[in-house]
Amino acid sequence: MFDVPHDGTDCANDVSLLVTRATTCAAAALAMLVLPLYQLIEIFEHQTPSDLLWLHAAWRAPVFLVALASLLVCMLQPGSGAPKLLLRLIAASVMIMMFGLFTTNMLHAQGNPEPMARGIIMATFAVSLLSLRGGWEVLLHFALPLAGSLAWLAFRGADLLETTTQLVDPVMMLVIAMIASELFYRIRGQQFALQRQLRQLASTDALTGLHNRRDLERRIAAEMSRSRRHAQPLSVVIGDLDHFKRVNDEYGHGVGDDVLRAVGVRMRRNLRSEDLAVRWGGEEFLLLLPDTDRDGAVDVAEKIRRTISEHPIGCNGQEVPVTISFGVAELTDSDQVADLIRRADDAMYRAKAQGRDRVCA
Numbered sequence: 001m002f003d004v005p006h007d008g009t010d011c012a013n014d015v016s017l018l019v020t021r022a023t024t025c026a027a028a029a030l031a032m033l034v035l036p037l038y039q040l041i042e043i044f045e046h047q048t049p050s051d052l053l054w055l056h057a058a059w060r061a062p063v064f065l066v067a068l069a070s071l072l073v074c075m076l077q078p079g080s081g082a083p084k085l086l087l088r089l090i091a092a093s094v095m096i097m098m099f100g101l102f103t104t105n106m107l108h109a110q111g112n113p114e115p116m117a118r119g120i121i122m123a124t125f126a127v128s129l130l131s132l133r134g135g136w137e138v139l140l141h142f143a144l145p146l147a148g149s150l151a152w153l154a155f156r157g158a159d160l161l162e163t164t165t166q167l168v169d170p171v172m173m174l175v176i177a178m179i180a181s182e183l184f185y186r187i188r189g190q191q192f193a194l195q196r197q198l199r200q201l202a203s204t205d206a207l208t209g210l211h212n213r214r215d216l217e218r219r220i221a222a223e224m225s226r227s228r229r230h231a232q233p234l235s236v237v238i239g240d241l242d243h244f245k246r247v248n249d250e251y252g253h254g255v256g257d258d259v260l261r262a263v264g265v266r267m268r269r270n271l272r273s274e275d276l277a278v279r280w281g282g283e284e285f286l287l288l289l290p291d292t293d294r295d296g297a298v299d300v301a302e303k304i305r306r307t308i309s310e311h312p313i314g315c316n317g318q319e320v321p322v323t324i325s326f327g328v329a330e331l332t333d334s335d336q337v338a339d340l341i342r343r344a345d346d347a348m349y350r351a352k353a354q355g356r357d358r359v360c361a
């Protein structure tokens with residue numbers, strides 16, 4: 001099968017990826033705006049000494065600010081590619097908050113650490129799932145703040161043995177978050193790949209791997225308006241294999257199919273990436289050539305005609321000689337889609353009438 005050039009299919013995937021990211025980003029940001037505030041109020045109610053209150057606020061501040069910025073970006077620039085970076089920033093700031101507060105608790109052992117620690121662990125778990133792509137990313141975002149936190153505790157002379165027992169809950173969270181994040185990441189990846197494959201199948205001809213008629217119908221109007229907007233030519237070429245019935249009758253339907261495939265390959269080899277090669281009907285092909293005028297399209301069709309008629313197609317050890325007739329039409333100001341295709345079709349029938357194996361415009 002051929003590589004399908006960058007087209008509407010890819011765009012649809014990109015848009016759906018952007019929407020997923022923006023939604024995730026907004027969800028993570030909202031969660032991270034509410035949670036730190038809620039916890040600060042709780043700590044305030046437990047009458048934590050004021051200097052520690054400031055420390056608590058400082059550890060939460062990056063999460064709060066990044067979450068606020070993310071929410072603003074998601075609201076003001078919904079189509080931007082920023083959420084990917086913002087999601088990582090949210091995750092990193094949450095991990096830093098978690099270990100900052102963990103260190104504060106270890107050094108000052110005050111307040112009501114139990115519910116707070118649980119809240120942070122749950123938040124970290126949620127954000128890991130939302131923001132990070134796969135187990136390795138969770139580990140990376142977790143490992144750096146953990147190392148910093150342990151280094152600071154050691155520097156401040158804390159009892160590291162006690163620290164390790166306190167680490168049981170966060171490490172358990174890490175393992176669960178890694179597994180869940182990896183699972184989510186893979187499921188999402190498979191889902192995107194499947195969507196892409198389905199869209200590609202829906203727009204591709206199964207036998208030749210060229211674009212199908214439905215796909216052309218979806219694109220030709222857009223190409224016509226693009227060509228008019230930029231005052232660039234656009235041409236359509238219709239090609240029909242000559243006496244193809246004889247090929248089937250003489251060599252069998254299987255060889256006929258191989259010939260159609262080979263013709264498709266030769267067409268694609270002679271086209272630019274922005275051109276569209278379509279299997280238009282049984283043994284009929286259509287080429288949509290942007291930025292190409294009538295003479296240019298005749299040259300393209302002539303080149304393809306020669307590669308087909310001058311080199312018989314090898315199938316099952318046999319050489320099958322094939323020729324093709326082409327008709328060319330260039331877009332005019334008054335053309336509708338049907339007019340353009342009809343003129344190319346008429347030209348192709350003229351080529352048949354004049355003896356086949358030729359190009360008419």
Ligand SMILES: Nc1nc2c(ncn2[C@@H]2O[C@H](COP(=O)(O)OP(=O)(O)OP(=O)(O)O)[C@@H](O)[C@H]2O)c(=O)[nH]1
Nearest residue numbers: 240241242243244245246248253254256257282283
């Ligand atoms: N092997 C194969 N043959 C096909 C396929 N689609 C259409 N055909 C055959 O293509 C042949 C087309 O025959 P006609 O329309 O009579 O045209 P032709 O024999 O090519 O003659 P001209 O077009 O007049 O030169 C028919 O025999 C179809 O069965 C296909 O997918 N595979």
